[in-house]
Amino acid sequence: MAHSLSRSIGRVLLWILVALLVIGLIGAGLAFWTVQRSFPTTEGTIEVPGVENEVTVTRDAQGIPQITAATPHDLFLAQGYVQAQDRFWEMDFRRHVTSGRLSEMFGESQVGTDTFIRTLGWRAVAEQEVEALDDTSRAYYEAYADGVNAYLDSHSGADASLEYAVLGFQNSDYSPEPWTPADSIAWLKAMAWDLRSNLEQEIDRSILSTTLSSNQISKLFPTYPYDTNPTIVTEPSVQSVAPHTKQNPDAAADPAALDSVAPQLEQLSELLHGMPTLLGEAGSDIGSNSWVVSGKHTATGEPLLANDPHLGPAMPSVWYQMGLHCSTVSEECPFDVAGFTFSGLPGVVIGHNQQIAWGFTNLGPDVADLYIEKVDTQEATYRLDGKDLPLDVRTETISVAGGDDVEVTIRSTKRGPIVSGLTGDYTTIANDAADHVDPAEGESLAVSLQWTALTPGNTPRAIFAMNSATDWDSFRGAAKLFDVPSQNLIYADTEGNIGYQAPGLVPVRKAGNGTKPLPGWTSDNGWSGFLDFDQLPSEYNPASGYIVTANNAAVGPEYPAFITTDWDAGYRAERITERLTDLIDDGTLITSEDMSAIQADNHNAIAEILVPYLLDATPSEHTLEARALLEDWDYSDDVDSAASAYFNIVWKNLLAEVFAPKLPESQAPQGSARWFQVVSNLLPLSQSAWWGDDDVTTRDEALARAMDSAWDEAVELMGDDPHAWEWGDLHTLTVRNASLGESGIGVIEKIFNRGPYSVGGGSSIVNANGWDATQGYEVNWVPSMRQVIDLSDFDSSTWINLTGASGHAFHPNYVDQTTLWAEHKTLRWAFTADARADAAEHTLVLTPAR
Numbered sequence: 001m002a003h004s005l006s007r008s009i010g011r012v013l014l015w016i017l018v019a020l021l022v023i024g025l026i027g028a029g030l031a032f033w034t035v036q037r038s039f040p041t042t043e044g045t046i047e048v049p050g051v052e053n054e055v056t057v058t059r060d061a062q063g064i065p066q067i068t069a070a071t072p073h074d075l076f077l078a079q080g081y082v083q084a085q086d087r088f089w090e091m092d093f094r095r096h097v098t099s100g101r102l103s104e105m106f107g108e109s110q111v112g113t114d115t116f117i118r119t120l121g122w123r124a125v126a127e128q129e130v131e132a133l134d135d136t137s138r139a140y141y142e143a144y145a146d147g148v149n150a151y152l153d154s155h156s157g158a159d160a161s162l163e164y165a166v167l168g169f170q171n172s173d174y175s176p177e178p179w180t181p182a183d184s185i186a187w188l189k190a191m192a193w194d195l196r197s198n199l200e201q202e203i204d205r206s207i208l209s210t211t212l213s214s215n216q217i218s219k220l221f222p223t224y225p226y227d228t229n230p231t232i233v234t235e236p237s238v239q240s241v242a243p244h245t246k247q248n249p250d251a252a253a254d255p256a257a258l259d260s261v262a263p264q265l266e267q268l269s270e271l272l273h274g275m276p277t278l279l280g281e282a283g284s285d286i287g288s289n290s291w292v293v294s295g296k297h298t299a300t301g302e303p304l305l306a307n308d309p310h311l312g313p314a315m316p317s318v319w320y321q322m323g324l325h326c327s328t329v330s331e332e333c334p335f336d337v338a339g340f341t342f343s344g345l346p347g348v349v350i351g352h353n354q355q356i357a358w359g360f361t362n363l364g365p366d367v368a369d370l371y372i373e374k375v376d377t378q379e380a381t382y383r384l385d386g387k388d389l390p391l392d393v394r395t396e397t398i399s400v401a402g403g404d405d406v407e408v409t410i411r412s413t414k415r416g417p418i419v420s421g422l423t424g425d426y427t428t429i430a431n432d433a434a435d436h437v438d439p440a441e442g443e444s445l446a447v448s449l450q451w452t453a454l455t456p457g458n459t460p461r462a463i464f465a466m467n468s469a470t471d472w473d474s475f476r477g478a479a480k481l482f483d484v485p486s487q488n489l490i491y492a493d494t495e496g497n498i499g500y501q502a503p504g505l506v507p508v509r510k511a512g513n514g515t516k517p518l519p520g521w522t523s524d525n526g527w528s529g530f531l532d533f534d535q536l537p538s539e540y541n542p543a544s545g546y547i548v549t550a551n552n553a554a555v556g557p558e559y560p561a562f563i564t565t566d567w568d569a570g571y572r573a574e575r576i577t578e579r580l581t582d583l584i585d586d587g588t589l590i591t592s593e594d595m596s597a598i599q600a601d602n603h604n605a606i607a608e609i610l611v612p613y614l615l616d617a618t619p620s621e622h623t624l625e626a627r628a629l630l631e632d633w634d635y636s637d638d639v640d641s642a643a644s645a646y647f648n649i650v651w652k653n654l655l656a657e658v659f660a661p662k663l664p665e666s667q668a669p670q671g672s673a674r675w676f677q678v679v680s681n682l683l684p685l686s687q688s689a690w691w692g693d694d695d696v697t698t699r700d701e702a703l704a705r706a707m708d709s710a711w712d713e714a715v716e717l718m719g720d721d722p723h724a725w726e727w728g729d730l731h732t733l734t735v736r737n738a739s740l741g742e743s744g745i746g747v748i749e750k751i752f753n754r755g756p757y758s759v760g761g762g763s764s765i766v767n768a769n770g771w772d773a774t775q776g777y778e779v780n781w782v783p784s785m786r787q788v789i790d791l792s793d794f795d796s797s798t799w800i801n802l803t804g805a806s807g808h809a810f811h812p813n814y815v816d817q818t819t820l821w822a823e824h825k826t827l828r829w830a831f832t833a834d835a836r837a838d839a840a841e842h843t844l845v846l847t848p849a850r
Contacts, residue, residue: 035810038161040085042842047849049153050077050146054847057082058840062827063805063813066323066836072333073143075324076346078846080147080179083320087343087807088151089161090316091183092176093739094344098186099123103400105167105174114398115408119417121454122189126182128456133181137461141181144346148179162809163740166748171401184345185460188484191342192453194311195485198514198566199368199449204667206370206516211664219690221515221566222677224553229570230577232488232500232547232554233537287551287568288361289599289766289783291576292490292498294545295791299589302792303492306595307350307359308783310768315735315753316814317802319785323831324348324467334468338831340785340799343807347463350787352797352831355470356493357789361549363486365506366513366564367452369527371415371520375446382413383443383521389413413448415526420447448520450527452505457483472499472540479503480533488549492791499540500547502554506531506563513565531561545584548576550766569673571605571764592798595788600824601766606676607635607647613683614650617700619707626711626722637767639728639760646725648762649714652773654679654706658690660774671773673764728758730777731769735803735818754803754815757822767824786826795835798826 042059055069055078065082069075084091096102100117102110133141151160156175158165167174201221208217288309295301311318323338324347339351350360374383381388392412397405411418458481465478471493479489479501486504491497507527512518518525537554539547552570554563579598583590611630619627626646633643655669659678669675682690683699691702718725734755736742741753759779761767770781782802790796800821806813820827830839 035162037159038155038808039811040082040806040808042844045845045847048077048081048147048150048846049849050143050150051846051848054845057844057846058836059805059842059844060830060839061841062321062816063811064321064323065805066325066338066830066840068325068327068833070327070333072140072326072335074846075326075333075335076140076143077147077150079322079324079346080144080149081151081846082147082322083343084148084151084155084160084179086805087316087320088148088155088176089163090738090807091148091179091344093163094187094190095179095183098126098190099183100396100398103398103403103406105171105401107170107401108403108406111398111400111406116419118396118398118408119410119419120189120193120449120451121410121417122186122193123182125454125456126186126189129185129460130181132456133460137464138181140346140464141184141460144184145179145181152176152178161807162751163737166740174401187342187344188459189453192485195362195364195487198364198366198564199370201566202368202370202515202517207664208667209516219681220678221674222569222681223565224557224567225569225677226553226556229552229574230548231556232549232552232573233539234542234544287364287572287768289550289572289576289768290359290361290488290490291546291548291550291580291595291598292359292492292500293580293590293595294492294498294541295496297545297580297584297590298792299591300790300792302494302496302790303357303498304590304592304595304791305352305357305359305490305492305498305789306599306787307361307490308599308768308786309350309360310770310781311784312780313733313735313782313784313802314738315741315803316807317784317804318342319801321785321799321801321805322348323836325833325836329354337467338829340787340801345463347467349463352789352794353467353469354494354794356475356491357791358466358475358492359490359787359789361488361490362551363488363502363504363554364551364564364567365486365504366515366562366566367484367486367505367507369450369507369509369514370419370517371413371448371450371525372517373413373418373446373448373520374443375411375418376442377411377444378442380411384413385521385523391418413520415450415520416448416454418446419449447517450507452507452530453484455505457505459483471495472497475499476501476538488551488554490547490549492789494791496791497541498545498547499538500549501538502536503533504536506536506561509562513562515565535561537563546580548573548580550576569677569764571673571676572766572768575601575603575605575766592788592790592796596786596798596824596826598766599783599786599788602637602644602760602762604635604637604644604647604762604765606651606679606764607633607637607644609676609680609683610651611635611647613699614703614707617703617707619704619711623707623711626714627707629722629725637727637731637760637762637765639731639758640726641760642723642725642727644727644760645718645730646710646714646722648727648730648777649710649717650706652777653709653713654703655773657706657709658693658702661693662690668774671763671771675773676764726758727760731759731762731771731779732756732777733759733769733779733782733822735815737809752809754818757818759822783821786821787829788826789829794831795829797829797831799829800826 051074053070055074058066067078096105100114103114290307292305294303298304319340320343324335326333326335329336337348337353339348341348380391380393382391394410395407397407399405462478462481469475469478475491482503483505489501491499508529510528511525550573551568552573553567629643629646637644660668686699691699696702718729737752759769761769763770769779771777772780785801787799801817802821803818804813804816830836
């Protein structure tokens with residue numbers, strides 16, 4: 001969650017601290033009742049308006065619901081009701097984010113955030129997608145909304161969630177409005193935004209280009225290491241790609257124009273970092289692991305499929321586990337599916353049905369471009385091909401809790417919205433254009449955004465198609481609907497087949513490769529269309545018998561269509577591939593336990609490269625004892641490793657001392673895969689301008705200084721006995737409530753947050769508990785869930801979530817999976833009717849209202 005929201009909540013929640021003290025004085029019994037009153041009913045019978053036949057909801061010890069119904073209408077209505085039981089505050093908060101209405105809940109401090117989200121127009125696009133739905137899909141969304149609203153009819157305020165009791169002290173007039181299909185679909189826009197690929201890198205390159213040469217920038221943004229790390233698809237493609245789709249990557253942005261809008265790009269960068277993030281802060285660490293192994297390499301003789309999406313930690317987890325089962329699977333009721341979904345969204349996003357299984361990782365195509373526009377605000381026009389065209393201008397009203405309404409004006413070109421010069425807390429337009437950019441009288445330069453998710457698409461239908469797919473062809477048919485965000489989809493089925501498909505809208509550019517903003521005043525720049533689905537990478541039953549995706553390059557440099565230049569560097573993909581091939585080469589038949597063990601792998605790729613150089617450098621004598629920890633280290637970032645603790649402090653100090661002083665503050669190294677590449681490429685050079693500064697001149701001197709600095713920091717943090725240090729002492733995870741978890745009020749944070757938990761792993765490690773070297777060692781990226789699906793016996797599949805099924809603080813299932821998650825333990829995944837019955841600890845029957 002953005003710090004701006006957290007700080008504003010912290011101010012108003014001072015009143016709540018007083019209120020909680022009053023509750024304590026009244027008596028612990030009242031406080032207990034306040035906390036418990038929103039817990040869901042999980043036993044007995046409830047009459048639910050709209051239900052046509054009885055629906056059974058069983059829950060296991062972890063509170064994971066399995067819903068069985070006779071019709072899709074009742075199935076999705078019950079899904080809406082049950083998710084609202086467990087997670088309605090989360091759902092309500094999310095829809096206020098996605099519609100630009102946070103100010104209605106939290107006041108004027110959120111006007112800036114709301115302005116930007118309304119400028120992007122997530123809600124408006126979602127409403128257009130609702131209108132475009134086919135009758136069947138629309139009926140599913142409407143049934144889901146009816147279920148949510150049936151719950152709201154009998155629950156409000158603290159009866160719905162404890163957070164409403166807290167909010168009531170600040171905003172006593174607030175009451176949730178009915179749920180609509182657009183509330184569900186708008187969440188898909190938020191998902192697309194948080195997985196939007198390289199927009200930040202595009203801004204970063206532009207900012208750096210004002211102070212660094214193109215050669216220096218190329219060193220900071222190295223190309224994918226095709227010679228060492230794998231691509232997902234080993235051949236150019238199983239599909240043909242028309243030669244004309246190969247784009248011209250050599251078109252360059254006008255340097256003068258970039259200089260002119262640099263202040264606006266800096267402001268836009270600050271705005272993006274201040275935005276609420278529902279999946280996690282976008283950037284180079286965003287990613288996931290997934291891989292599938294065919295039966296020829298497994299102990300069961302059938303495929304195994306693993307997936308662990310890497311997202312920002314949140315309480316409750318972004319994922320919600322459940323099963324959706326038609327009592328009789330038929331053409332009229334085709335669903336028998338279980339897995340992970342999002343609260344607020346009908347269907348199952350990742351999981352399996354009775355015949356196929358699938359997983360997601362982020363493909364990361366470049367689907368968002370910035371353009372420098374010549375805009376006349378007074379005349380409401382923009383320049384294109386020598387003509388002044390009218391801007392699309394609309395005014396929206398933001399309702400503000402405790403304050404006056406705020407009107408915002410949103411301007412767009414045909415490409416997309418103007419995202420610079422927004423009103424609110426963030427930016428003002430910088431009008432100091434360079435003379436030779438030559439804006440006409442009255443014109444100024446602005447920045448617009450073109451993004452695939454701002455065009456209404458078919459993704460809302462894709463989930464249902466995927467849930468009911470039965471084979472490779474129907475799975476690809478579902479994938480074809482998945483417009484945004486573009487994902488790597490891996491596949492397996494009970495017939496023994498495995499596959500990979502990249503779906504989504506991938507732009508074909510007239511010029512450039514999306515790495516920097518281009519002038520918007522000429523139609524020579526922009527998009528001419530999108531790659532056809534059959535031109536996207538795909539693979540089916542490869543000879544290797546396995547497919548690995550970990551945000552690495554999907555295809556090699558010879559691929560005739562442009563997807564992106566900003567792939568993840570592939571260290572995780574290389575390590576997963578290495579682990580699999582070692583097992584296969586040894587003749588070991590792979591088990592589900594082997595797949596889980598790979599998910600827990602802590603190998604640190606940069607340590608393997610950097611440590612030999614550290615051992616050759618000469619730090620101060622008092623540092624030698626710490627450096628000795630590295631001599632026999634296996635390069636594994638285990639939670640109890642002293643060597644890992646010291647190495648990661650060295651790594652952080654090396655980045656801070658060598659690179660940060662030479663870069664703008666906003667470009668300080670975070671320590672992600674890109675920086676692994678940068679440093680790896682630089683290490684063979686004993687002399688380089690990057691190594692040198694006022695204090696050191698050579699690589700070895702820079703490494704020695706970093707080791708000395710790390711010794712000082714380690715002693716301060718963990719004491720002066722290196723053998724007592726542990727990576728988990730520094731590398732901790734606190735799971736925070738997305739809306740109230742950083743209020744600054746200790747009592748509030750203790751109510752809703754949990755942790756810290758000591759964990760291993762790190763950035764660009766298979767066990768991807770990522771951390772930001774500019775901020776410290778605390779975990780800010782996690783494997784948000786883990787699953788291993790066994791196609792030989794779905795009931796033998798395993799899963800674990802980051803937190804728990806419940807969104808209610810103090811509920812037994814609020815955080816019951818977190819310790820298991822941290823220890824890399826998993827739970828069995830009951831799927832068949834008999835297994836669900838055996839696992840059931842609670843049974844609730846939803847019946848038609850009389």
